[in-house]
Amino acid sequence: MGLNMFFVELVLLTAGLAHAATFPPPLELPRxxxxxxxxxxxxxxxxxxxxxxxxxxxxxxxxxxxxxxxMLDLYHRLADASGLTRGPGPYxxxxxxxFAEREGSGASTFLFxxxxxxxxxxVLEAEFHFYHSRLPKAQRRLLDDNxxxxxxxxxKADQRRVLxxxxxxxxxxxxxxxxxxxxxxxxxxxxxxxxxxAFEVRxxxxxxxMLPLGLHHGARGSRQPLLVLFNRQASTNDTRDAAELEISxxxxxxxxxxxxxxxxxxEAVGAPSPADTLALPxxxxxxxxxxxxxxxxxxxxxxxxxxxxQCIGKxxxxxxxxxxxxxxxxxxxxxxxxxxxxxxxxxxCVPSAYANLSLLFYDAEENVVLKQYDKMVALQCGCH
Numbered sequence: 001m002g003l004n005m006f007f008v009e010l011v012l013l014t015a016g017l018a019h020a021a022t023f024p025p026p027l028e029l030p031r032x033x034x035x036x037x038x039x040x041x042x043x044x045x046x047x048x049x050x051x052x053x054x055x056x057x058x059x060x061x062x063x064x065x066x067x068x069x070x071m072l073d074l075y076h077r078l079a080d081a082s083g084l085t086r087g088p089g090p091y092x093x094x095x096x097x098x099f100a101e102r103e104g105s106g107a108s109t110f111l112f113x114x115x116x117x118x119x120x121x122x123v124l125e126a127e128f129h130f131y132h133s134r135l136p137k138a139q140r141r142l143l144d145d146n147x148x149x150x151x152x153x154x155x156k157a158d159q160r161r162v163l164x165x166x167x168x169x170x171x172x173x174x175x176x177x178x179x180x181x182x183x184x185x186x187x188x189x190x191x192x193x194x195x196x197x198a199f200e201v202r203x204x205x206x207x208x209x210m211l212p213l214g215l216h217h218g219a220r221g222s223r224q225p226l227l228v229l230f231n232r233q234a235s236t237n238d239t240r241d242a243a244e245l246e247i248s249x250x251x252x253x254x255x256x257x258x259x260x261x262x263x264x265x266x267e268a269v270g271a272p273s274p275a276d277t278l279a280l281p282x283x284x285x286x287x288x289x290x291x292x293x294x295x296x297x298x299x300x301x302x303x304x305x306x307x308x309x310q311c312i313g314k315x316x317x318x319x320x321x322x323x324x325x326x327x328x329x330x331x332x333x334x335x336x337x338x339x340x341x342x343x344x345x346x347x348x349c350v351p352s353a354y355a356n357l358s359l360l361f362y363d364a365e366e367n368v369v370l371k372q373y374d375k376m377v378a379l380q381c382g383c384h
Contacts, residue, residue, distance in 0.1 A: 046058075046294045046295060046296070049289075049294065053359070053373065054371075054373075055363075056364075057364050058295075058296065058299060058364070059299030059300070059361050059362040059363050059364055059366075060299060060362060060363075060364055060365070060366050061298055061299045061362040061366065062366055064220075065220065065362070065366070066220070066221075066222075067301050067360065067362075067368045068098055068100075068224060068226055068368060069222055070098070070129060070226065070228070071096070071098050071360065071368045071370055072301075072302075072360070074089070074090075074096065074370060075301075075302055075358065075360040075370055078358055078370070078372075079302075079303075079358035081303075082303060082306055082307065083302065083303035083306045083357050083358055083359065084306075084355045084356070084357065084358070084377060085355065085356035085357060085358045085372050088372070089230060089370070089372070090125070090230055091124045091125040091230045092124060092232065093124050093125070093230035093231055093232055094231075094232045094233065094371065094372040095121060095230075095231040095232060095233065095369065095370075095371045095372070096228065096229070096230055096231070096369070096370040096371075097116065097117065097228070097229045097231065097363075097367055097368075097369050098226045098227075098228050098367060098368045098369070098370075099112045099113065099114060099116075099226065099227040099228075099229070099367050100112075100219040100224060100226065100366070100367060100368075101217060101218065101219050101224060101225050101226075102196070102219070105198075105217055107215070108200055108201050108202065108213075108215060109198055109199070109200050109201075110128075110130065110198065110199045110200075110201070110215075110217070110225050110227075111196060111197075111198050112196070112197045112198075112199075112227040113195070113196055113197075113365070114187065114195040114196075114197060115195075115365045115367075116363045116364065116365035116367050116369075117187075117195075117229070120233055120234045121231040121232070121233060121234065122231060122232050122233075122234045123184045123185065123187055123229055123230070123231050124184070124230045124231060124232060125179065125180075125181055125184055125229075125230045126179070126180040126181070126183065126184045126187055126227065126228065126229050126230070127177055127178065127179055127180065127226075127227075127228045127230075128152060128163075128177070128178045128180055128199055128225075128226075128227055128228075129175060129176070129177050129225060129226040129227075129228060130175070130176055130201060130215060130216070130225040130226075131174065131175050131176075131215075131216040131223040131225070132150075132173060132174070132176060132201075132213050132214060132215050132216070133173050133213075133214030133215075133216070134171060134172065134173040134214075135148070135170060135171075135203075135211060135213065136212070139211050139212065140170045140171070142205055142209065142211070143170050143205060143206075144205075144206065145206070146169060146170040146171075147167050147168060147169055147170060147206075148167070148168055148170065148203055148204065148205055148206075148211055149165055149166070149167060149168070149203070149204050149205070149206065150165065150166050150167075150168050150176060150201065150202070150203050150213070151164070151165045151201070151202045151203075151204070152164050152165075152178045152199055152200070152201055153199070153200045153202065154183065154197070154198065154199055154200070155198065155200075161183075163178060163180055163183060163199070164178045164179065164180075166178070168203075184229075187229065197227065199227075201213065201215055280312060280313035280314065281313050281314060281315075281316065281323070282311065282312075282313040282314065282315050282323050282349035282381055282382070282383050283311070283312065283313050283349075283381060284309050284310070284311055284378060284380060284381045285309065285310055285311075285312055286307055286309060286310075287307065287308045287309055287310040288305060288306075288307050288308075289305050289306055289307075289308055290304075290305040291303075291304060291305050292304065292305070293305075299361055299362040300359065300360070300361045300362075301360040301361055301362070301368070302359075302360045303359075306357060306376075306377065307377070308376060308377055308378065309351075309377060309378040309379075310378065311349045311350050311351050311378060311381035311382075312349060313349050313381075314346065314349065315329065315333065315346055315347040315348065315349055315383035316346070317333045317334070317336070317337040318333070319333050319347070319383050323381075323382055323383045324352045324380060324381070324382030324383070325347065325382060325383040325384070326382070326383075326384050328384070329347040329382075329383045329384050332344060332345075332346075332347050333346065333347050333383070347383040347384060348383070348384060349381055349382075349383060350381065350382065350383075350384050351378035351379070351380070351381055351382075352380050352381060352382030352384065353378070353379040353380045354374075354375035354376070354377060354378060354379060355375075355376070355377040355379050356372050356373060356374050356375065356376060356377075357372070357373045357376035357377060358370065358371070358372050358373075359371050359372075359373065
């Protein structure tokens with residue numbers, strides 16, 4: 001019995017193999033390659049962003065340093081809560097630098113270093129800000145008309161030069177602002193070389209008798225003296241291309257170690273996958289730049305970050321007016337749809353209107369800078 005069952009199983013197995021041999025194996029279709037993702041270069045992202053913002057190195061903010069109230073007020077006047085620029089600065093300036101007082105000043109002398117003033121900047125105007133106390137009562141009795149004269153002088157080539165004068169009420173105390181337009185061009189000299197500028201403040205009666213005026217000194221506090229330069233970029237073309245940013249190759253980027261902070265910054269963007277992007281019509285979506293995530297919050301005062309927005313999606317035929325198409329894009333879309341010229345591609349979804357961004361920050365010399373950057377925020381997207 002057992003031997004018969006063995007032969008039966010052998011016959012069935014042989015028949016099954018013969019049957020299987022008559023049918024080819026199932027055809028395996030090639031799998032489509034996964035959608036390509038951009039090379040991640042998270043370690044160097046902050047370095048590339050520095051160059052995009054026109055900076056060679058991160059800023060430095062001293063321990064417990066607080067920006068001058070004047071610069072804070074100026075920022076809130078020129079920018080909204082999100083950092084979008086409302087209009088140009090005083091004198092048409094787009095770069096405003098506040099230089100703090102340096103060591104070496106005297107009782108009536110104020111010393112400033114112009115380190116940090118970059119090449120390509122044109123000085124439009126300069127202002128000297130200082131705070132003074134009220135004259136002592138004994139000195140106020142010397143005044144005939146309850147006013148006295150305050151003069152600001154500077155020395156160049158061993159020659160003293162009066163930069164301006166103001167009549168001050170005897171009982172007044174507070175800020176004095178002197179415009180230095182006549183020497184603005186001199187302050188512009190010596191780019192790239194730290195330069196010291198000294199101002200002397202003198203108070204006197206109408207008859208020329210000197211008065212002991214209490215002047216506030218120091219690079220800290222709410223009454224710190226300032227030398228404020230109102231500048232603009234001599235060349236408006238401040239774009240940075242990929243070659244200048246020195247983007248790493250895919251092999252270099254793959255070998256780089258990714259810091260946790262940079263990884264969190266990239267993950268926070270939440271960009272849609274390539275497959276999702278292809279299914280969307282051209283539209284504007286969020287693209288947040290968070291300065292804390294990339295380690296800049298210690299020296300950037302305001303804003304904490306901003307929404308640059310991005311344009312993603314397809315420009316499919318026909319192009320509606322809601323896509324803000326140019327005439328060129330409309331013709332290109334028709335040509336692409338016709339298929340007569342295979343080399344004609346579909347129009348691209350790109351920003352069609354921009355807003356400027358205002359940034360208040362400390363530079364590498366611990367000076368506070370208010371700078372306006374052109375075309376930093378996409379206001380709307382279109383097919384071009």
